Amino acid sequence: MNKIALIIKREYLSRVTKKSFIIMSLVGPMLFGMIFVVQFWLVSHEGEQKVIEIIDESGYFHGNMEGTGTISFIYPDDNLTRAKEELKANDSYGLLYIPDIDLNNPQGITFFAEKNPSIEVQSSLEWFIKNRIEEIRLGNFGIDKQQLDEIKTNINLNVINITDAGEKEGDVTISLIVGYIAAFLIYLFIFLYGLQTLRGVIEEKTSKIVEIIISSVRPFQLMMGKIIGIGAVGLTQFVIWAILTIVIWQGALTFYQVDIAETKKMELVEGMQTSLGESREMPEFLEKINTINFPLLIGAFLFYFIGGFLFYGALFAAVGSAVDNDSDAQQFQLPITLPLILSIMLLSAIIRDPHGSLAFWSSIVPFTSPVVMMMRIPFDPPLWHIGLSMVCMIAGFIFTTWLAGRIYRIGILMHGAKVNYKVLARWFMMKN
Amino acid sequence: MPSPNPLILNILTANNIHKSYGDFKALNNVSLSIPEGSIFGLLGPNGAGKTTLIRIITQIIAADQGIVTINGEPLSSSHIREIGYLPEERGLYKKMKVGDHLLYLAQLKGLSKSEAMDRLKVWFKRFEIAEWWGKKVEDLSKGMQQKVQFVGTVLHNPRLLILDEPFSGFDPINANLIKDEILQLAEDGSTIIFSTHRMDSVEELCDHIVLLNKSEKILEGSKKEIKQTYKTNTFEICHKNPIETVEPGFQLLAQQAIEDGLYKTSIQIENGRGPNELLKSLINQVEVHSFMEKIPDMNEIFISKVKGGHRE
Numbered sequence: 001m002n003k004i005a006l007i008i009k010r011e012y013l014s015r016v017t018k019k020s021f022i023i024m025s026l027v028g029p030m031l032f033g034m035i036f037v038v039q040f041w042l043v044s045h046e047g048e049q050k051v052i053e054i055i056d057e058s059g060y061f062h063g064n065m066e067g068t069g070t071i072s073f074i075y076p077d078d079n080l081t082r083a084k085e086e087l088k089a090n091d092s093y094g095l096l097y098i099p100d101i102d103l104n105n106p107q108g109i110t111f112f113a114e115k116n117p118s119i120e121v122q123s124s125l126e127w128f129i130k131n132r133i134e135e136i137r138l139g140n141f142g143i144d145k146q147q148l149d150e151i152k153t154n155i156n157l158n159v160i161n162i163t164d165a166g167e168k169e170g171d172v173t174i175s176l177i178v179g180y181i182a183a184f185l186i187y188l189f190i191f192l193y194g195l196q197t198l199r200g201v202i203e204e205k206t207s208k209i210v211e212i213i214i215s216s217v218r219p220f221q222l223m224m225g226k227i228i229g230i231g232a233v234g235l236t237q238f239v240i241w242a243i244l245t246i247v248i249w250q251g252a253l254t255f256y257q258v259d260i261a262e263t264k265k266m267e268l269v270e271g272m273q274t275s276l277g278e279s280r281e282m283p284e285f286l287e288k289i290n291t292i293n294f295p296l297l298i299g300a301f302l303f304y305f306i307g308g309f310l311f312y313g314a315l316f317a318a319v320g321s322a323v324d325n326d327s328d329a330q331q332f333q334l335p336i337t338l339p340l341i342l343s344i345m346l347l348s349a350i351i352r353d354p355h356g357s358l359a360f361w362s363s364i365v366p367f368t369s370p371v372v373m374m375m376r377i378p379f380d381p382p383l384w385h386i387g388l389s390m391v392c393m394i395a396g397f398i399f400t401t402w403l404a405g406r407i408y409r410i411g412i413l414m415h416g417a418k419v420n421y422k423v424l425a426r427w428f429m430m431k432n
Numbered sequence: 433m434p435s436p437n438p439l440i441l442n443i444l445t446a447n448n449i450h451k452s453y454g455d456f457k458a459l460n461n462v463s464l465s466i467p468e469g470s471i472f473g474l475l476g477p478n479g480a481g482k483t484t485l486i487r488i489i490t491q492i493i494a495a496d497q498g499i500v501t502i503n504g505e506p507l508s509s510s511h512i513r514e515i516g517y518l519p520e521e522r523g524l525y526k527k528m529k530v531g532d533h534l535l536y537l538a539q540l541k542g543l544s545k546s547e548a549m550d551r552l553k554v555w556f557k558r559f560e561i562a563e564w565w566g567k568k569v570e571d572l573s574k575g576m577q578q579k580v581q582f583v584g585t586v587l588h589n590p591r592l593l594i595l596d597e598p599f600s601g602f603d604p605i606n607a608n609l610i611k612d613e614i615l616q617l618a619e620d621g622s623t624i625i626f627s628t629h630r631m632d633s634v635e636e637l638c639d640h641i642v643l644l645n646k647s648e649k650i651l652e653g654s655k656k657e658i659k660q661t662y663k664t665n666t667f668e669i670c671h672k673n674p675i676e677t678v679e680p681g682f683q684l685l686a687q688q689a690i691e692d693g694l695y696k697t698s699i700q701i702e703n704g705r706g707p708n709e710l711l712k713s714l715i716n717q718v719e720v721h722s723f724m725e726k727i728p729d730m731n732e733i734f735i736s737k738v739k740g741g742h743r744e
Contacts, residue, residue, distance in 0.1 A: 006540060211492065212517065216540040426454060
């Protein structure tokens, strides 16, 4: 046991003291933050103003299309041929030509541009035209557009979960975000650190240290020490990321609160009535995030992180032991990474029905359960689902470590052997 | 056959060891005894089963059948500390610092950190490599790495040292240094199993040998005894003028002219005749400058045994 501790210590220290680990630990949360910021920016970014010329021969549109922040319309007096010629010379984004159309079957509307228009512009134009035609046709039917808008109603459903502990407000969006982040992190860590295990074993094999080590310890001890050591590195990185994220989050929150206070002060001073609804959004979000059972979530995260890593780490170690270099590893890597990738792909189906039979079974089978169960937990699955899944996870990693151990003990001593699945099976069956 | 002499203490005995990898028999009923304090040559061509036998002794793999004992006790994990093993395929963690690496290896053998530290200091001083302590392994030359590996093998003062091709990769100076250390360790009481293809080092270092071929043992004993057994009653004579004929009972095997009109001739004595008779008969014919019995060297014995297959 003491020897496993020595191996774990070496594997752990040799990795956490690496510059790349320290940099990744510090930069990781910022990088993730950046990804979110960039995505948010891309979504909210309005882009540059696009001027679109309209030649309207129908008379329905002239002066009736208002445009948005990114698209504006002008109505040149030219005919189509001249306008098309001038399009090359002026700065306009494109030319929308509307012939004399039949409102019941509008045909022949054409957009001329020097370059292919973006999907955004195309769908905006379609929306504008559709909207305008509908407005005219409503008028023809004697319906007032304003009245119709007033009839439209927005509904926000309050979700209350009835649990043994009483009623609890739920929020699908929050569950979804929290679940997805947890599931994705598990996937990411198993993948990244599983590959590290594989490389670590290959390195030991190619640097030919392995025979020296296993004359002092059992191959199984070496394999377990390596897996646990690397798992601990992953856990350390996660904890650092979590702490840094909380610190950044708190910082952002403090900044935000100062911002609200400032806004309120200004409102008082200027006596202006701004919509308070907007500034309430954040605290409401925070309130809802508290509906998630965090002790269960964090406990389960740690369990599935460790369980999932041991499960997959053992398989990665077995592959590493069987081959002599990274490129040989690829053919055996695929069957291991496939269920991992599958579990991420399953998430969209799980989100649609977090308590259905697909969700149930994929959160029980250890190949997919670490990722899928993390997605399900914010949706409060029955506790016995979690219990059963955990028991299967434990049984699963005991099985994979046993299986991997049998391949590993032979594989690490084999150099230059041509390995296929038949050979692996033979190693597995071999006596010690 | 294990050594028949009951007075010799054996540090290791292997009895009827069998080991197969699938259909391939790597060891077939191999038995041997290694006398305590000996330098024991484990010889054989590639694929003879040497590495398999070593791996069984170092408990990296287990025998299918048969038993290995150390000091009379069946092999167990408690013996790991008593064995030092330098495999032929050897390396180090490239990113580790030399000092940390050796401490790690020593601790895996069961030494405490402080114990390992004390011994390391002695070895670093002896090899004059103190300045390497904080260097990364990858920054050392191959020869330097070999020295570090050697220190890692002997640091825990093993009673049984197994060296698989220990001189490969060393330049002659360092090979000599390691050879002296091996002799010193033997003198201090360690038993050394020495697996090699280099017969010159066997000749120089080993006092006992075992020869494996095609998974079986084909020869075992002290080097001296084996040489006696395999000598062919052949004498090498240096003389002036060629020998024309020899008397019945002697057989002229080869004759060649060397420098200054001298000739070198090999003559085998058949049963019932002695070297004195041969010398007498030659003196009558030629001027004898030297007369010496030809003792086969290990290389010749190795080749004749391996090529000739089983003759025992």
